[in-house]
Amino acid sequence: MTYGAVKAVxxxxxxxxxxxxxxxxxxxxxxxxxxxxxxxxxxxxxxGTARIDDVDPATRAPGLMRRIGVQLQSSSFFERLTAREQLxxxxxxxxxxxxxxxxxxxxxxxxxxxDIRTEDLSGGQKQRLSIACALVHEPDVVxxxxxxxxxxPQARRNLWDLLRSLNDSGRTVVLxxxxxxxxxxxxxxxxxxxxxxxxxxxxxxxxxxxLDAPVRITVLVDGEEQVIETRDPGRALADLAEHxxxxxxxxxxxxLEDVFLHLTGREYxx
Amino acid sequence: MSPLPISAAFRSxxxxxxxxFFRDKMAFFFAxxxxxxxLVLFGGIFGNQGSSKAEIVxxxxxxxxxxxxxxxxxxxxxxxxxxxxxxxxxxxxxVRKGDADAAVLQRGDEVIVRFSRADQVKxxxxxxxxxxxxxxxxxxxxxxxxxxxxxxxxxxxxxxxxIQFFTPSLMGWAIASGATFGAATNxxxxxxxxxxxxxxxxxxxxxxxxxxxxxxSIAIALVQAAIFIGIGMAFFGLKLTGAWPMIIPLLTAxxxxxxxxxxxxxxxxxxxxxxxxxxxxxxxxxxFLSGSFFPLDGAPGYITAIGRVLPLKHLNxxxxxxxxxxxxxxxxxxxxxxxxxxxxxxxxxxxTLFRWDD
Ligand SMILES: Nc1ncnc2c1ncn2[C@@H]1O[C@H](COP(=O)(O)OP(=O)(O)O)[C@@H](O)[C@H]1O
Ligand SMILES: [Mg+2]
Numbered sequence: 001m002t003y004g005a006v007k008a009v010x011x012x013x014x015x016x017x018x019x020x021x022x023x024x025x026x027x028x029x030x031x032x033x034x035x036x037x038x039x040x041x042x043x044x045x046x047x048g049t050a051r052i053d054d055v056d057p058a059t060r061a062p063g064l065m066r067r068i069g070v071q072l073q074s075s076s077f078f079e080r081l082t083a084r085e086q087l088x089x090x091x092x093x094x095x096x097x098x099x100x101x102x103x104x105x106x107x108x109x110x111x112x113x114x115d116i117r118t119e120d121l122s123g124g125q126k127q128r129l130s131i132a133c134a135l136v137h138e139p140d141v142v143x144x145x146x147x148x149x150x151x152x153p154q155a156r157r158n159l160w161d162l163l164r165s166l167n168d169s170g171r172t173v174v175l176x177x178x179x180x181x182x183x184x185x186x187x188x189x190x191x192x193x194x195x196x197x198x199x200x201x202x203x204x205x206x207x208x209x210x211l212d213a214p215v216r217i218t219v220l221v222d223g224e225e226q227v228i229e230t231r232d233p234g235r236a237l238a239d240l241a242e243h244x245x246x247x248x249x250x251x252x253x254x255x256l257e258d259v260f261l262h263l264t265g266r267e268y269x270x
Numbered sequence: 271m272s273p274l275p276i277s278a279a280f281r282s283x284x285x286x287x288x289x290x291f292f293r294d295k296m297a298f299f300f301a302x303x304x305x306x307x308x309l310v311l312f313g314g315i316f317g318n319q320g321s322s323k324a325e326i327v328x329x330x331x332x333x334x335x336x337x338x339x340x341x342x343x344x345x346x347x348x349x350x351x352x353x354x355x356x357x358x359x360x361x362x363x364x365v366r367k368g369d370a371d372a373a374v375l376q377r378g379d380e381v382i383v384r385f386s387r388a389d390q391v392k393x394x395x396x397x398x399x400x401x402x403x404x405x406x407x408x409x410x411x412x413x414x415x416x417x418x419x420x421x422x423x424x425x426x427x428x429x430x431x432x433i434q435f436f437t438p439s440l441m442g443w444a445i446a447s448g449a450t451f452g453a454a455t456n457x458x459x460x461x462x463x464x465x466x467x468x469x470x471x472x473x474x475x476x477x478x479x480x481x482x483x484x485x486x487s488i489a490i491a492l493v494q495a496a497i498f499i500g501i502g503m504a505f506f507g508l509k510l511t512g513a514w515p516m517i518i519p520l521l522t523a524x525x526x527x528x529x530x531x532x533x534x535x536x537x538x539x540x541x542x543x544x545x546x547x548x549x550x551x552x553x554x555x556x557x558f559l560s561g562s563f564f565p566l567d568g569a570p571g572y573i574t575a576i577g578r579v580l581p582l583k584h585l586n587x588x589x590x591x592x593x594x595x596x597x598x599x600x601x602x603x604x605x606x607x608x609x610x611x612x613x614x615x616x617x618x619x620x621x622t623l624f625r626w627d628d
Binding site for chain 1: 459463602
């Protein structure tokens with residue numbers, strides 16, 4: 001997929017299983033949105049194919065569109081409508097019976113904002129409403145493009161709970177993010193993307209394990225911080241305990257961030 | 271699933287767009303209150319000109335006025351506003367102050383008209399009126415029926431009273447700018463906030479989205495027309511004289527043509543500001559050249575030539591013909607054909623420039 005001379009996505013190939021929570025992880029400009037939009041059928045790749053249950057999403061088959069729920073990277077709302085009116089309007093587009101809006105508002109924790117216009121909602125509330133709009137027709141597959149971008153940590157954690165509950169209720173969730181911790185906390189499998197390619201694809205745990213990175217153990221010795229890097233943290237900790245040197249102990253294993261650094265050989269720039 | 275899935279989507283989109291419009295104070299102001307302000311202003315400034323009567327102070331008995339036959343009395347009523355007094359000094363004072371245009375009195379067989387030169391047009395009018403009153407009184411004194419009679423007919427809009435001219439013309443401008451701005455900003459905003467693409471992923475046809483937008487714009491145009499005509503009739507003495515129900519097809523075709531212009535403006539604009547700027551740049555000069563703000567009767571030939579290729583000129587012409595020039599429904603046919611022609615060509619142009627996203 002190219003935009004003029006820019007090769008935005010190149011040779012990307014992956015499969016998402018039903019019921020899976022799948023993450024596309026990478027810095028801004030990696031090609032996550034482009035990839036997701038090809039899968040949703042919004043963009044036609046110059047080469048290659050996308051299929052959802054053997055249907056080409058670019059055909060905009062109504063049957064398929066009723067099965068997928070989409071949250072785009074920008075908050076796409078009708079101007080000057082209240083939260084409930086947005087849901088009523090989107091619901092009518094999918095021909096769902098009226099009266100589900102209040103239940104949806106409750107599901108995303110916006111009951112008390114039902115009559116507030118979307119322009120007056122906070123960033124986190126907009127994201128929640130945007131997700132609710134993607135759920136009006138109870139889709140089996142949900143695509144979310146950076147749902148937690150630009151949220152404060154508190155709002156981000158709140159949203160995680162909502163996203164987990166979507167997946168727990170049996171939906172397939174495909175999400176993009178540039179937060180390593182988010183991918184690690186939510187996703188069954190993660191594809192790490194950079195510069196239009198998938199560098200690695202596996203469960204977060206397997207990705208970190210595959211790195212075979214040393215564990216960093218920090219202790220305080222005579223008020224001085226001492227760092228030990230080891231591939232056998234069990235023995236190192238036992239030794240330290242034997243010497244009664246566990247003051248100010250902290251143990252840090254490798255994270256997806258380390259995996260990313262290792263893969264790209266450069267600083268992560270979200 | 272209901273038998274007509276389109277209609278639920280169409281209804282909800284229409285509702286959403288109408289709410290969006292009526293809750294947008296700026297859009298509401300510029301589409302309805304702003305043009306109305308011009309109507310009130312122009313109606314007020316020029317309101318008394320077309321139908322103004324000469325104000326006369328009559329001193330004592332004046333036979334040519336008092337004893338004129340009923341038919342002549344009726345003409346006096348239409349042209350003269352007569353105040354009666356017995357004091358000549360009072361009458362002269364009124365004229366001096368400018369409260370009356372002339373004082374009239376009779377001494378023997380002599381009718382004396384005293385006027386001020388302050389308003390020369392009025393002074394000339396009054397003199398003209400009275401010389402003809404005196405002449406016809408002379409003719410009837412001979413007992414012979416008059417041989418010649420005078421018939422007058424208006425030929426230009428200058429002869430329409432101000433409100434009769436301004437209501438249709440300003441209405442044309444209001445409808446044109448409402449449709450243009452509505453389509454242009456709607457397109458840009460929805461493209462920028464991703465709603466266009468979001469709607470693409472819903473099982474609605476593009477045609478129901480377009481149809482919803484068109485219906486909303488036509489509804490807004492109907493509201494504009496109703497308010498214009500209502501205010502014109504209630505406060506400024508507007509009289510609808512022609513096949514005025516033709517304004518409904520006219521405003522529909524006008525809305526379509528100017529929505530197409532708006533789509534074109536929205537397609538080439540990256541931001542809402544640019545869309546508004548381009549719309550203004552197109553509609554405002556067109557309004558001047560189409561005679562929305564003043565009649566073009568006295569304008570040089572090249573101005574009227576430009577006007578002939580502008581859709582707003584045809585919209586205005588159709589509105590004037592069917593609302594105040596007393597013309598029949600067929601007078602709307604040419605404007606309708608021209609407006610629909612513009613719609614087809616401009617929509618085709620906009621379609622080639624259309625983008626779902628930035
Ligand atoms: N509409 C577009 N026109 C031109 N270039 C684009 C467009 N959209 C994205 N790009 C470019 O394609 C690359 C991938 O973008 P994107 O898929 O949005 O990345 P991400 O979502 O990971 O931030 C970037 O280099 C971006 O600048
Ligand atoms: Mg993106």
